[in-house]
Amino acid sequence: xxxxxxxxxxxxxxxxxxxxxxxxxxxxxxxxxxxxxxxxxxxxxxxxxxxxxxxxxxxxxxxxxxxxxxxxxxxxxxxxxxxxxxxxxxxxxxxxxxxxxxxxxxxxxxxxxxxxxxxxxxxxxxxxxxxxxxxxxxxxxxxxxxxxxxxxxxxxxxxxxxxxxxxxxxxxxxxxxxxxxxxxxxxxxxxxxxxxxxxxxxxxxxxxxxxxxxxxxxxxxxxxxxxxxx
Amino acid sequence: xxxxxxxxxxxxxxxxxxxxxxxxxxxxxxxxxxxxxxxxxxxxxxxxxxxxxxxxxxxxxxxxxxxxxxxxxxxxxxxxxxxxxxxxxxxxxxxxxxxxxxxxxxxxxxxxxxxxxxxxxxxxxxxxxxxxxxxxxxxxxxxxxxxxxxxxxxxxxxxxxxxxxxxxxxxxxxxxxxxxxxxxxxxxxxxxxxxxxxxxxxxxxxxxxxxxxxxxxxxxxxxxxxxxxxxxxxxxxxxxxxxxxxxxxxxxxxxxxxxxxxxxxxxxxxxxxxxxxxxxxxxxxxxxxxxxxxxxxxxxxxxxxxxxxxxxxxxxxxxxxxxxxxxxxxxxxxxxxxxxxxxxxxxxxxxxxxxxxxxxxxxxxxxxxxxxxxxxxxxxxxxxxxxxxxxxxxxxxxxxxxxxxxxxxxxxxxxxxxxxxxxxxxxxxxxxxxxxxxxxxxxxxxxxxxxxxxxxxxxxxxxxxxxxxxxxxxx
Numbered sequence: 001x002x003x004x005x006x007x008x009x010x011x012x013x014x015x016x017x018x019x020x021x022x023x024x025x026x027x028x029x030x031x032x033x034x035x036x037x038x039x040x041x042x043x044x045x046x047x048x049x050x051x052x053x054x055x056x057x058x059x060x061x062x063x064x065x066x067x068x069x070x071x072x073x074x075x076x077x078x079x080x081x082x083x084x085x086x087x088x089x090x091x092x093x094x095x096x097x098x099x100x101x102x103x104x105x106x107x108x109x110x111x112x113x114x115x116x117x118x119x120x121x122x123x124x125x126x127x128x129x130x131x132x133x134x135x136x137x138x139x140x141x142x143x144x145x146x147x148x149x150x151x152x153x154x155x156x157x158x159x160x161x162x163x164x165x166x167x168x169x170x171x172x173x174x175x176x177x178x179x180x181x182x183x184x185x186x187x188x189x190x191x192x193x194x195x196x197x198x199x200x201x202x203x204x205x206x207x208x209x210x211x212x213x214x215x216x217x218x219x220x221x222x223x224x225x226x227x228x229x230x
Numbered sequence: 231x232x233x234x235x236x237x238x239x240x241x242x243x244x245x246x247x248x249x250x251x252x253x254x255x256x257x258x259x260x261x262x263x264x265x266x267x268x269x270x271x272x273x274x275x276x277x278x279x280x281x282x283x284x285x286x287x288x289x290x291x292x293x294x295x296x297x298x299x300x301x302x303x304x305x306x307x308x309x310x311x312x313x314x315x316x317x318x319x320x321x322x323x324x325x326x327x328x329x330x331x332x333x334x335x336x337x338x339x340x341x342x343x344x345x346x347x348x349x350x351x352x353x354x355x356x357x358x359x360x361x362x363x364x365x366x367x368x369x370x371x372x373x374x375x376x377x378x379x380x381x382x383x384x385x386x387x388x389x390x391x392x393x394x395x396x397x398x399x400x401x402x403x404x405x406x407x408x409x410x411x412x413x414x415x416x417x418x419x420x421x422x423x424x425x426x427x428x429x430x431x432x433x434x435x436x437x438x439x440x441x442x443x444x445x446x447x448x449x450x451x452x453x454x455x456x457x458x459x460x461x462x463x464x465x466x467x468x469x470x471x472x473x474x475x476x477x478x479x480x481x482x483x484x485x486x487x488x489x490x491x492x493x494x495x496x497x498x499x500x501x502x503x504x505x506x507x508x509x510x511x512x513x514x515x516x517x518x519x520x521x522x523x524x525x526x527x528x529x530x531x532x533x534x535x536x537x538x539x540x541x542x543x544x545x546x547x548x549x550x551x552x553x554x555x556x557x558x559x560x561x562x563x564x565x566x567x568x569x570x571x572x573x574x575x576x577x578x579x580x581x582x583x584x585x586x587x588x589x590x591x592x593x594x595x596x597x598x599x600x601x602x603x604x605x606x607x608x609x610x611x612x613x614x615x616x617x618x619x620x621x622x623x624x625x626x627x628x629x630x631x632x633x634x635x636x637x638x639x640x641x642x643x644x645x646x647x648x649x650x651x652x653x654x655x656x657x658x659x660x661x662x663x664x665x666x667x668x669x670x671x672x673x674x675x676x677x678x679x680x681x682x683x684x685x686x687x688x689x690x691x692x693x694x695x696x697x698x699x700x701x702x703x704x705x
């Protein structure tokens with residue numbers, strides 16, 4: 001696998017593409033919904049067949065930060081025909097919304113079944129260095145800021161405390177008759193990300209948002225990695 | 231650059247101290263060190279000041295270089311322009327270290343102040359000389375009588391050491407701890423922490439056999455990564471209380487991600503405290519009160535408290551506060567209730583736990599003995615908090631002393647925490663003046679005592695949580 005960090009450095013980028021970020025995470029054994037970069041309708045169908053239907057298609061461009069704002073995300077593509085159609089339409093929409101953006105292609109990933117949305121992140125504190133964050137996704141993180149932090153490196157005990165420290169814990173434990181989330185899988189993922197961040201001092205910021213938490217396992221569905229300014 | 235531990239040790243435990251630049255009419259540094267057990271010398275060029283110093287029986291020299299023998303600690307109190315010359319001499323003389331009271335450096339944000347501090351730091355680092363400060367009160371050592379405040383006690387056996395970025399809070403923490411009957415091993419006022427930083431002091435105190443526990447007041451953290459690593463391991467060895475000032479200040483950082491936008495200075499600090507198993511406090515009073523709970527109670531992570539209050543209303547209030555602070559107030563065993571029923575005055579009183587005991591204890595102090603004996607036998611109880619009455623205290627301490635004896639017997643027998651509470655205003659309308667005198671009396675008897683249920687419950691709760699966390703981390 002090419003060294004995505006070295007590639008980004010060479011191209012003077014600090015933002016990794018979703019495909020690059022996920023490759024890096026998967027390489028470290030972190031459960032992510034892998035995305036394949038495809039250019040053209042034929043390549044998109046091949047990618048979809050390799051990850052398995054249904055798939056999600058997202059635009060890949062170093063110039064586009066918010067993909068959905070330019071019509072760059074299409075969900076629930078069930079077959080080759082819909083993939084080809086979606087590719088054509090997406091490129092047309094993006095060309096209109098962001099005519100100057102350089103398009104690397106699209107990212108094709110298997111559409112993961114819905115789980116409880118959580119966020120696992122890392123950032124660099126000016127005083128204490130790399131720091132991890134955990135919280136429930138959506139309104140819990142956006143509005144209520146119901147999150148827990150720990151300083152890297154984390155021990156298993158720290159991850160366990162983080163997951164239990166948030167006020168939204170009952171939602172993970174199976175509120176209103178829902179099946180409880182697999183907390184050990186979340187804890188393991190947090191510790192893996194801590195090790196990942198510790199092993200890559202180039203990484204300044206990382207968001208796995210969302211991570212789908214299931215009754216059995218957890219899966220990072222979207223990933224964003226920002227490198228420290230060189 | 232790494233700290234020369236042997237030299238720092240000499241500076242903090244000096245046999246010879248030299249004050250440079252002390253001035254009349256008070257000669258504060260020389261006066262503060264009147265009880266110092268070692269050799270105390272002065273360096274002062276001003277002949278008028280030198281005469282005043284000699285008149286106090288302190289030998290004065292014209293330069294550090296003229297002093298015979300080794301110098302362990304230089305207290306530097308010269309104007310800032312002169313400070314670099316004193317540092318140069320101290321480096322040449324190979325002194326143990328220097329405590330620099332002199333201010334007017336980076337804290338002024340003036341170019342001249344920044345430049346002078348840079349000069350001093352470079353000289354100290356190149357000379358391998360530990361320097362405390364500048365812009366600080368320096369070092370206090372209880373055993374040796376090195377002081378920066380006359381009120382700092384001299385004596386053996388301290389129970390805690392204090393590090394403070396603020397001189398005022400260093401004094402406040404030291405004097406406050408003493409007021410609550412806690413001897414302070416050493417206090418280090420670290421000021422601008424330009425050469426030695428908070429991680430260096432933490433490392434020294436964690437390894438210091440004379441320091442059983444540590445309390446710190448900090449604002450900025452200079453060596454954050456090292457501080458985190460030292461603290462994380464260090465709290466397994468001894469308790470560390472940290473009061474951090476300026477926590478609400480927004481950190482300036484470039485934010486590109488969700489995580490970064492939420493990682494405020496305060497959020498990260500609280501995570502650090504929890505992750506490291508340190509005890510976090512929020513004010514001077516909180517810190518002192520937590521120190522008293524830590525020093526004056528046996529180590530315990532247990533939750534089940536017997537609460538003895540003096541009125542019905544107070545028995546509800548004390549329960550609310552202890553439960554809020556993480557404690558539980560369990561029912562007693564049937565046999566305890568049976569024994570209590572034999573003598574307890576239940577008209578205007580109750581012994582369910584919490585106790586409403588004024589009618590019972592008020593009449594006969596023997597009854598407190600009976601209550602404590604029953605509690606000691608009851609396996610449901612793991613600690614006791616007692617509201618102490620002070621109404622006869624002004625006439626005689628006899629009654630309070632009797633209660634303190636019983637509390638001591640209970641603590642010795644059970645090894646459980648015992649806390650005294652003398653609320654401001656008092657459940658029985660006691661006067662505050664008497665209350666504060668009584669608190670000093672209780673503190674000197676070696677018990678933690680608090681002016682409110684809330685402060686007592688909070689302090690004891692912080693200490694309990696530390697031991698619970700320690701057990702979980704070291705098992």
